[in-house]
Amino acid sequence: MHICIITHEYPKPGFVHGGIGSFVKTLAPKLIQNGVKVTIVGLNYENEYEYVEDRGVKIYRLNYKNINKLGWYFGAKATSQKIAEIHKNDPIDVVEASELGLFCIDKIKNIKYVIRLHGGHHFFAESENRKINFWKGFQEKRSFKKADAFIPVSNYVKIHTNKFLSFNNKPVELINYPIDIDFFSPKNAVVKKHSIVFVGSVCEKKGVRQLIQSFPYIKKQFPDATLEIYGREWFYPDGTSYTTMLTEVELPKLGELSKDIYFHGLVDYDKIPEKYAMAHVCVFPSHMETQGLVAPEAMAMKKVVVFTKEGPGPETIAEYETGLLCDPFNPKDIAEKINWVFSNEAKAIEIENNARTFVLEKFSADKITKKNIDFFNSLIKN
CATH class of the missing domain: 3.40.50.2000 (Glycogen Phosphorylase B;)
Structure with missing residues:
Protein backbone atom coordinates (compact mmCIF):
# COMPACT_ATOMS: atom_id res chain seq x y z
CA MET A 1 0.00 0.00 0.00
CA HIS A 2 1.22 3.49 -0.88
CA ILE A 3 -0.29 6.53 0.88
CA CYS A 4 0.36 10.11 -0.22
CA ILE A 5 -0.47 12.86 2.27
CA ILE A 6 -0.85 16.42 1.02
CA THR A 7 0.45 18.80 3.68
CA HIS A 8 3.07 21.52 4.02
CA GLU A 9 3.16 21.10 7.81
CA TYR A 10 5.41 18.06 8.14
CA PRO A 11 7.88 19.42 10.72
CA LYS A 12 10.98 21.05 9.30
CA PRO A 13 13.86 22.14 11.57
CA GLY A 14 13.80 25.88 12.21
CA PHE A 15 10.18 26.34 11.17
CA VAL A 16 6.94 26.39 13.13
CA HIS A 17 4.33 23.70 12.58
CA GLY A 18 0.92 23.07 14.09
CA GLY A 19 -1.15 20.13 15.24
CA ILE A 20 -1.42 18.61 11.76
CA GLY A 21 2.37 18.50 11.58
CA SER A 22 2.57 16.69 14.92
CA PHE A 23 -0.14 14.26 13.81
CA VAL A 24 1.56 13.38 10.52
CA LYS A 25 4.98 13.08 12.18
CA THR A 26 3.49 10.49 14.56
CA LEU A 27 1.36 8.52 12.09
CA ALA A 28 3.59 8.42 9.00
CA PRO A 29 6.58 6.56 10.55
CA LYS A 30 4.14 4.13 12.22
CA LEU A 31 2.64 3.35 8.83
CA ILE A 32 6.15 2.75 7.49
CA GLN A 33 6.83 0.29 10.33
CA ASN A 34 3.72 -1.62 9.25
CA GLY A 35 4.88 -1.99 5.66
CA VAL A 36 3.00 0.96 4.19
CA LYS A 37 4.79 3.37 1.87
CA VAL A 38 4.22 7.01 2.81
CA THR A 39 4.95 10.07 0.70
CA ILE A 40 4.39 13.66 1.81
CA VAL A 41 3.77 16.32 -0.84
CA GLY A 42 3.43 19.95 0.17
CA LEU A 43 4.65 23.47 -0.43
CA ASN A 44 7.99 24.59 0.94
CA TYR A 45 8.39 27.33 3.52
CA GLU A 46 11.30 28.60 1.43
CA ASN A 47 11.45 29.48 -2.26
CA GLU A 48 13.11 26.25 -3.36
CA TYR A 49 12.41 22.60 -4.17
CA GLU A 50 13.46 20.14 -1.50
CA TYR A 51 13.41 16.36 -1.02
CA VAL A 52 14.25 14.68 2.29
CA GLU A 53 13.51 11.41 4.05
CA ASP A 54 12.55 10.92 7.68
CA ARG A 55 12.50 7.34 9.03
CA GLY A 56 11.45 6.04 5.63
CA VAL A 57 8.90 8.79 4.96
CA LYS A 58 9.58 10.50 1.61
CA ILE A 59 8.96 14.25 1.82
CA TYR A 60 8.68 16.54 -1.21
CA ARG A 61 8.55 20.26 -0.46
CA LEU A 62 7.68 22.12 -3.65
CA ASN A 63 8.64 25.48 -5.03
CA TYR A 64 5.72 27.27 -6.71
CA LYS A 65 4.74 30.58 -8.25
CA ASN A 66 2.73 33.20 -6.39
CA ILE A 67 1.60 35.61 -9.08
CA ASN A 68 -1.28 38.08 -8.68
CA LYS A 69 -2.43 36.36 -5.47
CA LEU A 70 -2.86 33.07 -7.33
CA GLY A 71 -0.43 31.15 -5.15
CA TRP A 72 -3.23 28.74 -4.15
CA TYR A 73 -3.76 27.82 -7.83
CA PHE A 74 -0.10 27.42 -8.76
CA GLY A 75 0.54 25.54 -5.52
CA ALA A 76 -2.28 23.09 -6.26
CA LYS A 77 -1.04 22.55 -9.81
CA ALA A 78 2.52 21.92 -8.62
CA THR A 79 1.15 19.44 -6.07
CA SER A 80 -0.98 17.65 -8.70
CA GLN A 81 1.96 17.38 -11.06
CA LYS A 82 4.23 15.94 -8.37
CA ILE A 83 1.61 13.39 -7.32
CA ALA A 84 1.16 12.32 -10.95
CA GLU A 85 4.93 11.97 -11.33
CA ILE A 86 5.25 9.88 -8.15
CA HIS A 87 2.24 7.72 -9.12
CA LYS A 88 3.77 6.93 -12.51
CA ASN A 89 6.93 5.53 -10.90
CA ASP A 90 5.41 4.06 -7.72
CA PRO A 91 1.60 3.70 -7.91
CA ILE A 92 -0.30 5.48 -5.14
CA ASP A 93 -3.36 3.84 -3.57
CA VAL A 94 -4.67 6.65 -1.37
CA VAL A 95 -4.21 10.43 -1.36
CA GLU A 96 -5.10 12.16 1.91
CA ALA A 97 -5.67 15.87 2.49
CA SER A 98 -7.37 18.18 4.99
CA GLU A 99 -10.73 19.88 4.37
CA LEU A 100 -9.62 22.39 1.73
CA GLY A 101 -6.86 20.18 0.37
CA LEU A 102 -8.57 18.66 -2.68
CA PHE A 103 -10.11 21.88 -4.01
CA CYS A 104 -7.90 22.29 -7.05
CA ILE A 105 -6.18 18.89 -7.09
CA ASP A 106 -6.41 16.83 -10.28
CA LYS A 107 -7.79 13.37 -9.52
CA ILE A 108 -6.12 10.29 -10.96
CA LYS A 109 -8.09 7.16 -11.86
CA ASN A 110 -7.82 4.25 -9.40
CA ILE A 111 -6.52 6.44 -6.55
CA LYS A 112 -8.85 6.89 -3.58
CA TYR A 113 -9.01 10.44 -2.22
CA VAL A 114 -9.62 10.92 1.50
CA ILE A 115 -10.28 14.05 3.56
CA ARG A 116 -9.28 13.91 7.21
CA LEU A 117 -11.33 16.36 9.25
CA HIS A 118 -8.84 18.41 11.25
CA GLY A 119 -11.27 21.32 11.52
CA GLY A 120 -12.09 23.27 8.37
CA HIS A 121 -13.45 26.71 7.56
CA HIS A 122 -17.12 25.88 8.16
CA PHE A 123 -16.35 24.09 11.43
CA PHE A 124 -14.39 26.95 12.99
CA ALA A 125 -16.73 29.61 11.58
CA GLU A 126 -19.52 28.02 13.61
CA SER A 127 -17.42 27.61 16.76
CA GLU A 128 -16.14 31.19 16.57
CA ASN A 129 -19.57 32.57 15.68
CA ARG A 130 -18.42 34.28 12.49
CA LYS A 131 -19.74 34.34 8.94
CA ILE A 132 -18.66 31.88 6.28
CA ASN A 133 -16.19 33.42 3.86
CA PHE A 134 -17.73 32.81 0.44
CA TRP A 135 -14.47 31.93 -1.29
CA LYS A 136 -13.19 29.59 1.42
CA GLY A 137 -16.64 28.05 1.77
CA PHE A 138 -16.74 27.40 -1.97
CA GLN A 139 -13.30 25.80 -1.91
CA GLU A 140 -14.26 23.53 0.96
CA LYS A 141 -17.52 22.39 -0.67
CA ARG A 142 -15.76 21.56 -3.93
CA SER A 143 -13.00 19.75 -2.05
CA PHE A 144 -15.62 17.62 -0.25
CA LYS A 145 -17.29 16.66 -3.55
CA LYS A 146 -13.97 15.30 -4.82
CA ALA A 147 -13.38 13.09 -1.79
CA ASP A 148 -14.09 9.34 -1.87
CA ALA A 149 -14.14 9.03 1.93
CA PHE A 150 -13.75 11.01 5.15
CA ILE A 151 -11.92 10.51 8.46
CA PRO A 152 -13.17 12.76 11.30
CA VAL A 153 -10.79 12.84 14.27
CA SER A 154 -13.63 13.16 16.80
CA ASN A 155 -17.36 12.62 16.85
CA TYR A 156 -17.81 16.32 17.54
CA VAL A 157 -16.01 17.45 14.38
CA LYS A 158 -17.95 14.85 12.40
CA ILE A 159 -21.35 16.08 13.57
CA HIS A 160 -20.62 19.80 13.35
CA THR A 161 -18.94 19.61 9.95
CA ASN A 162 -21.88 17.61 8.60
CA LYS A 163 -24.22 20.44 9.63
CA PHE A 164 -22.73 22.50 6.78
CA LEU A 165 -21.06 20.06 4.40
CA SER A 166 -22.37 16.80 2.99
CA PHE A 167 -20.38 13.57 3.13
CA ASN A 168 -22.34 12.64 -0.01
CA ASN A 169 -23.15 9.13 1.29
CA LYS A 170 -19.48 8.18 1.07
CA PRO A 171 -17.58 6.15 3.71
CA VAL A 172 -16.95 7.98 6.99
CA GLU A 173 -14.69 6.47 9.66
CA LEU A 174 -13.98 8.14 13.00
CA ILE A 175 -10.28 7.69 13.83
CA ASN A 176 -8.72 9.70 16.66
CA TYR A 177 -5.29 11.27 16.48
CA PRO A 178 -2.51 8.88 17.52
CA ILE A 179 -0.41 9.51 20.61
CA ASP A 180 3.14 8.14 20.80
CA ILE A 181 2.81 6.53 24.23
CA ASP A 182 6.53 5.74 24.39
CA PHE A 183 7.58 9.31 23.63
CA PHE A 184 4.92 10.69 25.96
CA SER A 185 5.56 8.38 28.90
CA PRO A 186 5.94 9.16 32.62
CA LYS A 187 9.34 10.70 33.51
CA ASN A 188 11.32 10.69 36.72
CA ALA A 189 11.31 14.47 36.84
CA VAL A 190 11.08 16.87 39.74
CA VAL A 191 7.59 18.37 39.71
CA LYS A 192 7.46 22.08 40.38
CA LYS A 193 4.81 22.33 43.08
CA HIS A 194 1.76 24.42 42.17
CA PHE A 363 -5.18 6.93 21.50
CA SER A 364 -2.26 4.47 21.34
CA ALA A 365 -0.39 5.08 18.09
CA ASP A 366 -0.19 1.34 17.37
CA LYS A 367 -3.97 0.93 17.65
CA ILE A 368 -4.71 4.09 15.69
CA THR A 369 -2.27 3.07 12.96
CA LYS A 370 -4.05 -0.26 12.56
CA LYS A 371 -7.41 1.52 12.27
CA ASN A 372 -6.01 3.72 9.50
CA ILE A 373 -4.56 0.76 7.61
CA ASP A 374 -7.79 -1.23 7.91
CA PHE A 375 -9.83 1.72 6.61
CA PHE A 376 -7.46 2.40 3.72
CA ASN A 377 -7.57 -1.29 2.77
CA SER A 378 -11.38 -1.25 2.79
CA LEU A 379 -11.37 1.70 0.38
CA ILE A 380 -8.83 0.10 -1.95
CA LYS A 381 -10.75 -3.19 -2.12
CA ASN A 382 -13.99 -1.38 -2.92
Whole structure:
Protein backbone atom coordinates (compact mmCIF):
# COMPACT_ATOMS: atom_id res chain seq x y z
CA MET A 1 0.00 0.00 0.00
CA HIS A 2 1.22 3.49 -0.88
CA ILE A 3 -0.29 6.53 0.88
CA CYS A 4 0.36 10.11 -0.22
CA ILE A 5 -0.47 12.86 2.27
CA ILE A 6 -0.85 16.42 1.02
CA THR A 7 0.45 18.80 3.68
CA HIS A 8 3.07 21.52 4.02
CA GLU A 9 3.16 21.10 7.81
CA TYR A 10 5.41 18.06 8.14
CA PRO A 11 7.88 19.42 10.72
CA LYS A 12 10.98 21.05 9.30
CA PRO A 13 13.86 22.14 11.57
CA GLY A 14 13.80 25.88 12.21
CA PHE A 15 10.18 26.34 11.17
CA VAL A 16 6.94 26.39 13.13
CA HIS A 17 4.33 23.70 12.58
CA GLY A 18 0.92 23.07 14.09
CA GLY A 19 -1.15 20.13 15.24
CA ILE A 20 -1.42 18.61 11.76
CA GLY A 21 2.37 18.50 11.58
CA SER A 22 2.57 16.69 14.92
CA PHE A 23 -0.14 14.26 13.81
CA VAL A 24 1.56 13.38 10.52
CA LYS A 25 4.98 13.08 12.18
CA THR A 26 3.49 10.49 14.56
CA LEU A 27 1.36 8.52 12.09
CA ALA A 28 3.59 8.42 9.00
CA PRO A 29 6.58 6.56 10.55
CA LYS A 30 4.14 4.13 12.22
CA LEU A 31 2.64 3.35 8.83
CA ILE A 32 6.15 2.75 7.49
CA GLN A 33 6.83 0.29 10.33
CA ASN A 34 3.72 -1.62 9.25
CA GLY A 35 4.88 -1.99 5.66
CA VAL A 36 3.00 0.96 4.19
CA LYS A 37 4.79 3.37 1.87
CA VAL A 38 4.22 7.01 2.81
CA THR A 39 4.95 10.07 0.70
CA ILE A 40 4.39 13.66 1.81
CA VAL A 41 3.77 16.32 -0.84
CA GLY A 42 3.43 19.95 0.17
CA LEU A 43 4.65 23.47 -0.43
CA ASN A 44 7.99 24.59 0.94
CA TYR A 45 8.39 27.33 3.52
CA GLU A 46 11.30 28.60 1.43
CA ASN A 47 11.45 29.48 -2.26
CA GLU A 48 13.11 26.25 -3.36
CA TYR A 49 12.41 22.60 -4.17
CA GLU A 50 13.46 20.14 -1.50
CA TYR A 51 13.41 16.36 -1.02
CA VAL A 52 14.25 14.68 2.29
CA GLU A 53 13.51 11.41 4.05
CA ASP A 54 12.55 10.92 7.68
CA ARG A 55 12.50 7.34 9.03
CA GLY A 56 11.45 6.04 5.63
CA VAL A 57 8.90 8.79 4.96
CA LYS A 58 9.58 10.50 1.61
CA ILE A 59 8.96 14.25 1.82
CA TYR A 60 8.68 16.54 -1.21
CA ARG A 61 8.55 20.26 -0.46
CA LEU A 62 7.68 22.12 -3.65
CA ASN A 63 8.64 25.48 -5.03
CA TYR A 64 5.72 27.27 -6.71
CA LYS A 65 4.74 30.58 -8.25
CA ASN A 66 2.73 33.20 -6.39
CA ILE A 67 1.60 35.61 -9.08
CA ASN A 68 -1.28 38.08 -8.68
CA LYS A 69 -2.43 36.36 -5.47
CA LEU A 70 -2.86 33.07 -7.33
CA GLY A 71 -0.43 31.15 -5.15
CA TRP A 72 -3.23 28.74 -4.15
CA TYR A 73 -3.76 27.82 -7.83
CA PHE A 74 -0.10 27.42 -8.76
CA GLY A 75 0.54 25.54 -5.52
CA ALA A 76 -2.28 23.09 -6.26
CA LYS A 77 -1.04 22.55 -9.81
CA ALA A 78 2.52 21.92 -8.62
CA THR A 79 1.15 19.44 -6.07
CA SER A 80 -0.98 17.65 -8.70
CA GLN A 81 1.96 17.38 -11.06
CA LYS A 82 4.23 15.94 -8.37
CA ILE A 83 1.61 13.39 -7.32
CA ALA A 84 1.16 12.32 -10.95
CA GLU A 85 4.93 11.97 -11.33
CA ILE A 86 5.25 9.88 -8.15
CA HIS A 87 2.24 7.72 -9.12
CA LYS A 88 3.77 6.93 -12.51
CA ASN A 89 6.93 5.53 -10.90
CA ASP A 90 5.41 4.06 -7.72
CA PRO A 91 1.60 3.70 -7.91
CA ILE A 92 -0.30 5.48 -5.14
CA ASP A 93 -3.36 3.84 -3.57
CA VAL A 94 -4.67 6.65 -1.37
CA VAL A 95 -4.21 10.43 -1.36
CA GLU A 96 -5.10 12.16 1.91
CA ALA A 97 -5.67 15.87 2.49
CA SER A 98 -7.37 18.18 4.99
CA GLU A 99 -10.73 19.88 4.37
CA LEU A 100 -9.62 22.39 1.73
CA GLY A 101 -6.86 20.18 0.37
CA LEU A 102 -8.57 18.66 -2.68
CA PHE A 103 -10.11 21.88 -4.01
CA CYS A 104 -7.90 22.29 -7.05
CA ILE A 105 -6.18 18.89 -7.09
CA ASP A 106 -6.41 16.83 -10.28
CA LYS A 107 -7.79 13.37 -9.52
CA ILE A 108 -6.12 10.29 -10.96
CA LYS A 109 -8.09 7.16 -11.86
CA ASN A 110 -7.82 4.25 -9.40
CA ILE A 111 -6.52 6.44 -6.55
CA LYS A 112 -8.85 6.89 -3.58
CA TYR A 113 -9.01 10.44 -2.22
CA VAL A 114 -9.62 10.92 1.50
CA ILE A 115 -10.28 14.05 3.56
CA ARG A 116 -9.28 13.91 7.21
CA LEU A 117 -11.33 16.36 9.25
CA HIS A 118 -8.84 18.41 11.25
CA GLY A 119 -11.27 21.32 11.52
CA GLY A 120 -12.09 23.27 8.37
CA HIS A 121 -13.45 26.71 7.56
CA HIS A 122 -17.12 25.88 8.16
CA PHE A 123 -16.35 24.09 11.43
CA PHE A 124 -14.39 26.95 12.99
CA ALA A 125 -16.73 29.61 11.58
CA GLU A 126 -19.52 28.02 13.61
CA SER A 127 -17.42 27.61 16.76
CA GLU A 128 -16.14 31.19 16.57
CA ASN A 129 -19.57 32.57 15.68
CA ARG A 130 -18.42 34.28 12.49
CA LYS A 131 -19.74 34.34 8.94
CA ILE A 132 -18.66 31.88 6.28
CA ASN A 133 -16.19 33.42 3.86
CA PHE A 134 -17.73 32.81 0.44
CA TRP A 135 -14.47 31.93 -1.29
CA LYS A 136 -13.19 29.59 1.42
CA GLY A 137 -16.64 28.05 1.77
CA PHE A 138 -16.74 27.40 -1.97
CA GLN A 139 -13.30 25.80 -1.91
CA GLU A 140 -14.26 23.53 0.96
CA LYS A 141 -17.52 22.39 -0.67
CA ARG A 142 -15.76 21.56 -3.93
CA SER A 143 -13.00 19.75 -2.05
CA PHE A 144 -15.62 17.62 -0.25
CA LYS A 145 -17.29 16.66 -3.55
CA LYS A 146 -13.97 15.30 -4.82
CA ALA A 147 -13.38 13.09 -1.79
CA ASP A 148 -14.09 9.34 -1.87
CA ALA A 149 -14.14 9.03 1.93
CA PHE A 150 -13.75 11.01 5.15
CA ILE A 151 -11.92 10.51 8.46
CA PRO A 152 -13.17 12.76 11.30
CA VAL A 153 -10.79 12.84 14.27
CA SER A 154 -13.63 13.16 16.80
CA ASN A 155 -17.36 12.62 16.85
CA TYR A 156 -17.81 16.32 17.54
CA VAL A 157 -16.01 17.45 14.38
CA LYS A 158 -17.95 14.85 12.40
CA ILE A 159 -21.35 16.08 13.57
CA HIS A 160 -20.62 19.80 13.35
CA THR A 161 -18.94 19.61 9.95
CA ASN A 162 -21.88 17.61 8.60
CA LYS A 163 -24.22 20.44 9.63
CA PHE A 164 -22.73 22.50 6.78
CA LEU A 165 -21.06 20.06 4.40
CA SER A 166 -22.37 16.80 2.99
CA PHE A 167 -20.38 13.57 3.13
CA ASN A 168 -22.34 12.64 -0.01
CA ASN A 169 -23.15 9.13 1.29
CA LYS A 170 -19.48 8.18 1.07
CA PRO A 171 -17.58 6.15 3.71
CA VAL A 172 -16.95 7.98 6.99
CA GLU A 173 -14.69 6.47 9.66
CA LEU A 174 -13.98 8.14 13.00
CA ILE A 175 -10.28 7.69 13.83
CA ASN A 176 -8.72 9.70 16.66
CA TYR A 177 -5.29 11.27 16.48
CA PRO A 178 -2.51 8.88 17.52
CA ILE A 179 -0.41 9.51 20.61
CA ASP A 180 3.14 8.14 20.80
CA ILE A 181 2.81 6.53 24.23
CA ASP A 182 6.53 5.74 24.39
CA PHE A 183 7.58 9.31 23.63
CA PHE A 184 4.92 10.69 25.96
CA SER A 185 5.56 8.38 28.90
CA PRO A 186 5.94 9.16 32.62
CA LYS A 187 9.34 10.70 33.51
CA ASN A 188 11.32 10.69 36.72
CA ALA A 189 11.31 14.47 36.84
CA VAL A 190 11.08 16.87 39.74
CA VAL A 191 7.59 18.37 39.71
CA LYS A 192 7.46 22.08 40.38
CA LYS A 193 4.81 22.33 43.08
CA HIS A 194 1.76 24.42 42.17
CA SER A 195 3.07 25.00 38.65
CA ILE A 196 0.50 25.36 35.88
CA VAL A 197 1.75 24.44 32.41
CA PHE A 198 0.14 25.47 29.13
CA VAL A 199 1.49 24.21 25.79
CA GLY A 200 0.04 25.39 22.48
CA SER A 201 -0.35 28.37 20.19
CA VAL A 202 -0.51 31.55 22.25
CA CYS A 203 -3.73 32.93 20.84
CA GLU A 204 -7.28 33.84 21.85
CA LYS A 205 -9.00 30.62 20.81
CA LYS A 206 -6.65 28.54 22.96
CA GLY A 207 -7.98 30.31 26.05
CA VAL A 208 -4.68 31.86 27.13
CA ARG A 209 -6.26 35.19 28.09
CA GLN A 210 -8.85 33.53 30.32
CA LEU A 211 -6.14 31.35 31.86
CA ILE A 212 -4.19 34.49 32.78
CA GLN A 213 -7.37 36.06 34.15
CA SER A 214 -7.87 33.01 36.37
CA PHE A 215 -4.48 33.50 38.02
CA PRO A 216 -5.57 35.89 40.84
CA TYR A 217 -8.18 33.34 42.02
CA ILE A 218 -5.46 30.69 42.16
CA LYS A 219 -2.93 32.91 43.93
CA LYS A 220 -5.41 33.69 46.72
CA GLN A 221 -5.36 30.04 47.74
CA PHE A 222 -1.87 29.09 46.55
CA PRO A 223 0.47 32.12 46.73
CA ASP A 224 3.45 30.18 45.32
CA ALA A 225 1.62 29.16 42.11
CA THR A 226 3.31 29.87 38.77
CA LEU A 227 1.97 29.89 35.22
CA GLU A 228 4.34 28.55 32.57
CA ILE A 229 3.25 29.28 28.98
CA TYR A 230 4.97 27.45 26.11
CA GLY A 231 4.02 27.87 22.48
CA ARG A 232 4.36 29.58 19.18
CA GLU A 233 3.45 33.21 18.77
CA TRP A 234 0.30 34.38 17.01
CA PHE A 235 -0.04 37.70 15.22
CA TYR A 236 -2.98 39.94 14.36
CA PRO A 237 -3.43 40.94 10.68
CA ASP A 238 -1.61 44.20 11.38
CA GLY A 239 1.42 42.28 12.62
CA THR A 240 0.84 42.94 16.31
CA SER A 241 1.89 40.12 18.61
CA TYR A 242 -0.83 38.50 20.73
CA THR A 243 1.71 38.01 23.52
CA THR A 244 2.51 41.71 23.40
CA MET A 245 -1.20 42.46 23.83
CA LEU A 246 -1.34 40.15 26.86
CA THR A 247 1.73 41.72 28.48
CA GLU A 248 0.54 45.27 27.82
CA VAL A 249 -3.19 44.83 28.56
CA GLU A 250 -3.81 41.78 30.76
CA LEU A 251 -0.68 41.47 32.92
CA PRO A 252 -0.80 45.05 34.29
CA LYS A 253 -4.24 44.25 35.72
CA LEU A 254 -2.60 41.60 37.91
CA GLY A 255 -0.04 43.91 39.48
CA GLU A 256 2.66 42.02 41.41
CA LEU A 257 1.09 38.66 40.54
CA SER A 258 2.24 39.03 36.93
CA LYS A 259 5.86 38.32 37.95
CA ASP A 260 4.91 34.65 38.33
CA ILE A 261 3.63 34.31 34.76
CA TYR A 262 6.31 33.21 32.30
CA PHE A 263 6.15 33.28 28.49
CA HIS A 264 8.77 30.78 27.32
CA GLY A 265 8.03 31.01 23.59
CA LEU A 266 8.18 28.16 21.11
CA VAL A 267 9.56 24.89 22.43
CA ASP A 268 11.06 22.16 20.25
CA TYR A 269 8.80 19.14 19.83
CA ASP A 270 11.43 16.88 21.42
CA LYS A 271 11.41 19.05 24.54
CA ILE A 272 7.64 19.01 25.11
CA PRO A 273 7.59 15.89 27.34
CA GLU A 274 9.97 17.47 29.84
CA LYS A 275 7.70 20.54 30.05
CA TYR A 276 4.72 18.33 30.84
CA ALA A 277 6.84 16.34 33.30
CA MET A 278 7.62 19.38 35.47
CA ALA A 279 3.97 20.42 35.72
CA HIS A 280 1.81 20.02 38.79
CA VAL A 281 -1.17 20.43 36.48
CA CYS A 282 -1.50 20.89 32.70
CA VAL A 283 -4.23 23.28 31.59
CA PHE A 284 -5.65 23.67 28.07
CA PRO A 285 -8.79 25.86 28.19
CA SER A 286 -9.36 26.01 24.41
CA HIS A 287 -12.49 27.71 23.17
CA MET A 288 -12.73 24.91 20.59
CA GLU A 289 -10.77 21.89 19.36
CA THR A 290 -11.39 19.19 16.77
CA GLN A 291 -9.77 16.72 19.15
CA GLY A 292 -6.61 18.31 20.45
CA LEU A 293 -3.27 16.60 20.92
CA VAL A 294 -1.89 18.28 24.02
CA ALA A 295 -4.48 16.91 26.45
CA PRO A 296 -3.96 13.20 25.66
CA GLU A 297 -0.19 13.75 25.36
CA ALA A 298 -0.02 15.08 28.92
CA MET A 299 -2.47 12.43 30.13
CA ALA A 300 -0.19 9.73 28.68
CA MET A 301 2.55 11.10 30.94
CA LYS A 302 0.32 10.61 34.01
CA LYS A 303 -0.48 14.27 34.37
CA VAL A 304 -3.72 15.70 35.67
CA VAL A 305 -5.18 17.73 32.81
CA VAL A 306 -7.73 20.51 32.96
CA PHE A 307 -9.23 20.53 29.46
CA THR A 308 -12.05 22.46 27.82
CA LYS A 309 -15.59 21.23 28.27
CA GLU A 310 -16.39 22.61 24.82
CA GLY A 311 -16.37 20.55 21.62
CA PRO A 312 -14.80 17.11 22.00
CA GLY A 313 -13.61 17.74 25.56
CA PRO A 314 -16.01 15.16 27.04
CA GLU A 315 -14.76 12.59 24.46
CA THR A 316 -11.26 13.01 25.88
CA ILE A 317 -11.87 13.35 29.61
CA ALA A 318 -14.34 11.82 32.06
CA GLU A 319 -14.79 14.47 34.75
CA TYR A 320 -12.86 13.72 37.96
CA GLU A 321 -11.94 10.25 36.61
CA THR A 322 -9.39 10.85 33.85
CA GLY A 323 -9.07 14.62 34.25
CA LEU A 324 -11.13 17.76 34.70
CA LEU A 325 -13.18 19.88 32.31
CA CYS A 326 -13.55 23.64 32.59
CA ASP A 327 -15.62 26.42 31.08
CA PRO A 328 -12.92 28.09 28.93
CA PHE A 329 -14.79 31.40 28.92
CA ASN A 330 -15.00 31.58 32.73
CA PRO A 331 -11.69 32.42 34.48
CA LYS A 332 -13.17 31.64 37.89
CA ASP A 333 -14.20 28.15 36.79
CA ILE A 334 -10.73 27.52 35.34
CA ALA A 335 -9.22 28.57 38.69
CA GLU A 336 -11.59 26.39 40.69
CA LYS A 337 -10.57 23.30 38.69
CA ILE A 338 -6.86 24.07 39.13
CA ASN A 339 -7.30 24.72 42.84
CA TRP A 340 -9.13 21.41 43.19
CA VAL A 341 -6.13 19.58 41.73
CA PHE A 342 -3.76 21.34 44.13
CA SER A 343 -6.05 20.56 47.08
CA ASN A 344 -6.78 16.88 46.40
CA GLU A 345 -3.44 15.11 46.16
CA ALA A 346 -4.66 11.52 46.68
CA LYS A 347 -7.48 11.83 44.16
CA ALA A 348 -5.13 13.57 41.71
CA ILE A 349 -2.78 10.56 41.79
CA GLU A 350 -5.72 8.28 41.02
CA ILE A 351 -6.69 10.51 38.07
CA GLU A 352 -3.11 10.47 36.75
CA ASN A 353 -3.08 6.67 36.64
CA ASN A 354 -6.53 6.51 35.06
CA ALA A 355 -5.50 9.08 32.48
CA ARG A 356 -2.60 7.05 31.08
CA THR A 357 -4.67 3.86 31.04
CA PHE A 358 -7.38 5.69 29.09
CA VAL A 359 -4.91 7.05 26.53
CA LEU A 360 -3.36 3.61 26.07
CA GLU A 361 -6.80 2.25 25.22
CA LYS A 362 -8.12 5.06 23.03
CA PHE A 363 -5.18 6.93 21.50
CA SER A 364 -2.26 4.47 21.34
CA ALA A 365 -0.39 5.08 18.09
CA ASP A 366 -0.19 1.34 17.37
CA LYS A 367 -3.97 0.93 17.65
CA ILE A 368 -4.71 4.09 15.69
CA THR A 369 -2.27 3.07 12.96
CA LYS A 370 -4.05 -0.26 12.56
CA LYS A 371 -7.41 1.52 12.27
CA ASN A 372 -6.01 3.72 9.50
CA ILE A 373 -4.56 0.76 7.61
CA ASP A 374 -7.79 -1.23 7.91
CA PHE A 375 -9.83 1.72 6.61
CA PHE A 376 -7.46 2.40 3.72
CA ASN A 377 -7.57 -1.29 2.77
CA SER A 378 -11.38 -1.25 2.79
CA LEU A 379 -11.37 1.70 0.38
CA ILE A 380 -8.83 0.10 -1.95
CA LYS A 381 -10.75 -3.19 -2.12
CA ASN A 382 -13.99 -1.38 -2.92
